[in-house]
Amino acid sequence: MAKKLFIKTYGCQMNVYDSGRMADALVPHGYAVTDRADDADLVILNTCHIREKAAEKVYSELGRLQQLRRRRQEAGDDLLIGVAGCVAQAEGAVLLERAPYVDIVVGPQSYHRLPELLHRRARSRNAALDIDFPLESKFDRLPEEMAAAPGVAAFLTVQEGCDKFCTFCVVPYTRGVEASRPAIAILAEARRLVAAGAREITLLGQNVNAYRGAGPDGRNWDLARLIRALAEIDGLQRIRYTTSHPRDLGPELIAAHGEVAKLMPFLHLPVQSGSDRILSAMNRRHSADEYRRTIERLRRARPDIALSSDFIVGFPGESDGDFRATLALVEEIGFAQAFSFKYSPRPGTPAASMRGQVNDRIKTERLAELQALLAQQSDAFQQATVGRTLPVLLERPGRYPGQLVGRTPHLQAVHVAAPDAGPGDLIGVLITASHAHSLAAEPIASAPVVAPDPQQGRAACA
Numbered sequence: 001m002a003k004k005l006f007i008k009t010y011g012c013q014m015n016v017y018d019s020g021r022m023a024d025a026l027v028p029h030g031y032a033v034t035d036r037a038d039d040a041d042l043v044i045l046n047t048c049h050i051r052e053k054a055a056e057k058v059y060s061e062l063g064r065l066q067q068l069r070r071r072r073q074e075a076g077d078d079l080l081i082g083v084a085g086c087v088a089q090a091e092g093a094v095l096l097e098r099a100p101y102v103d104i105v106v107g108p109q110s111y112h113r114l115p116e117l118l119h120r121r122a123r124s125r126n127a128a129l130d131i132d133f134p135l136e137s138k139f140d141r142l143p144e145e146m147a148a149a150p151g152v153a154a155f156l157t158v159q160e161g162c163d164k165f166c167t168f169c170v171v172p173y174t175r176g177v178e179a180s181r182p183a184i185a186i187l188a189e190a191r192r193l194v195a196a197g198a199r200e201i202t203l204l205g206q207n208v209n210a211y212r213g214a215g216p217d218g219r220n221w222d223l224a225r226l227i228r229a230l231a232e233i234d235g236l237q238r239i240r241y242t243t244s245h246p247r248d249l250g251p252e253l254i255a256a257h258g259e260v261a262k263l264m265p266f267l268h269l270p271v272q273s274g275s276d277r278i279l280s281a282m283n284r285r286h287s288a289d290e291y292r293r294t295i296e297r298l299r300r301a302r303p304d305i306a307l308s309s310d311f312i313v314g315f316p317g318e319s320d321g322d323f324r325a326t327l328a329l330v331e332e333i334g335f336a337q338a339f340s341f342k343y344s345p346r347p348g349t350p351a352a353s354m355r356g357q358v359n360d361r362i363k364t365e366r367l368a369e370l371q372a373l374l375a376q377q378s379d380a381f382q383q384a385t386v387g388r389t390l391p392v393l394l395e396r397p398g399r400y401p402g403q404l405v406g407r408t409p410h411l412q413a414v415h416v417a418a419p420d421a422g423p424g425d426l427i428g429v430l431i432t433a434s435h436a437h438s439l440a441a442e443p444i445a446s447a448p449v450v451a452p453d454p455q456q457g458r459a460a461c462a
């Protein structure tokens, strides 16, 4: 009988993708995926180091798993515990000192070695630790067969690591330098995903638009070239990519937004701050005006593009004037969606030891002011969609009979009663109402079922 594997995923979409690939690596070795930790033989925590106190949260969860293991052992059973992801990479051997009952610690570049690590653990009294940056690529070693169907909207990692070294961020230390997969391997994986039912693919990378992968023509392809090749795949209807750095959004990629109908008109482009002084302290390597000009070019190429961003408030040294510059940039650009956080130090990053750490009360006040403005813009964006007809890609059944949940080209969730349709269908709908995080719609036969013309109508944003 197959042993049961439960993977708990924290953090970003890249971790979601990695968890799927870990399952792919283990299923051929006698594991079957379960969605319950309670009856698993192996539990892996796929961790994220971005949020505050990430490591402490992992240790608390490990404490709970240790208790689960005791209960299982009392019942004559056992449980293996693994830690993967960025906390595993950052903590390494320290993790095994603090939680000696953990069986496997594996960094993000070594998932293909999981079966070998399990064997090593079975043969030894010691835990198996692998946080190398191996010379061989995990992507070349992971099996092609998928442990689970990808769903209508699938993720595909094309790039990993980051060379930007923003002073607040741990990614360059946990994921290593920028590395891109060869285009031919990505195209092959995309075809397999489409054959398995995917209709939308989001290309993932810590710094995805820095993609420079070997092309089948012997040249290095950039992300724009890769997107154009993916757009040729029959059955693939939508392409997205995340997360991008403003400095790497070059003319070719901007042109692709204007010319590739399958590339959806929604872009997450983190700016973090509207103050040049703070952007420089963050080592972001672009100014607020350069960000503005990039957005202008994007909007010229794709007038209906909607934008999302990340903001950090209360970065060390941020004055009230710096914060006002962030508000001014938000007012000027208008975001459909955004993620905003108070700055919190990450151990080992340069910003953690900078002078001028901002008082928490001030951070809280600034964050509330920024979030009020962003919420107003996002509400206005949602409201402006009401009354429009849009193509919606249906992803899954909704809560009610006949109801389905899908997404607009701008990534808005839509609930639609469409008993004759199913997941994977691209249908035309009339948006009838806007709620906090979703839209309501009704199907209309005459609505467009292809992506809107890239040159039509600007997305409304306050």
Ligand code: SF4
Pocket: 162, 163, 164, 165, 166, 169, 170, 171, 172, 206, 207, 245
């Ligand atoms: S570009 Fe993104 S991933 Fe890279 S260091 Fe900066 S914040 Fe981190």
